[in-house]
Amino acid sequence: AQKITQTQPGMFVQEKEAVTLDCTYDTSDPSYGLFWYKQPSSGEMIFLIYQGSYDQQNATEGRYSLNFQKARKSANLVISASQLGDSAMYFCAMREGSGQAGTALIFGKGTTLSVSS
């Protein structure tokens, strides 16, 4: 079974609109972390936002927020007021365990977001 599932291969949104990218995860470890990364066509992986399993509040970073629903095991990324520069591939990733140095990330398959004017 996949540990990280991103069910939307592609999403389309107009500038200034909000968009939600879905991510569900599967783990039996009570301690875990969830990350979202953005990868433009140029290739660099850009960290966007992090949510720890014990965090009480949903994470927010500027226009990015993470809708964390622990019971449903979902960690959806919400981008408000989309911009043309948001067009990229978005990856959801999970770290299992307490977070020692060198803990590997498990990536989902990604969602390609296209923003139009």
Add this chain to the structure above:
Amino acid sequence: DTEVTQTPKHLVMGMTNKKSLKCEQHMGHRAMYWYKQKAKKPPELMFVYSYEKLSINESVPSRFSPECPNSSLLNLHLHALQPEDSALYLCASSPNGNQPQHFGDGTRLSIL
């Protein structure tokens, strides 16, 4: 500009060549990672170094040989690669698992 520097940005090599990819970070991170990424696919973990020791090798073929000379530097030595090894190779570093991994811009490798 990223805080993890990878060189070269592009590399074209024949199947009999030997080359190396270099990754450098000066953030004091104690874990460093190599990933391989094919187009429109997620990164695939290859190797993890923790405190300069190899901690994870994801059954990578021996034609890929990692090296961590010090806490700031990570190399990936390449020898006798195959055309299917053509990909984007990403390096990352992190202080611990709770903090995000910081990625370099990657090296685009083409095997002729």
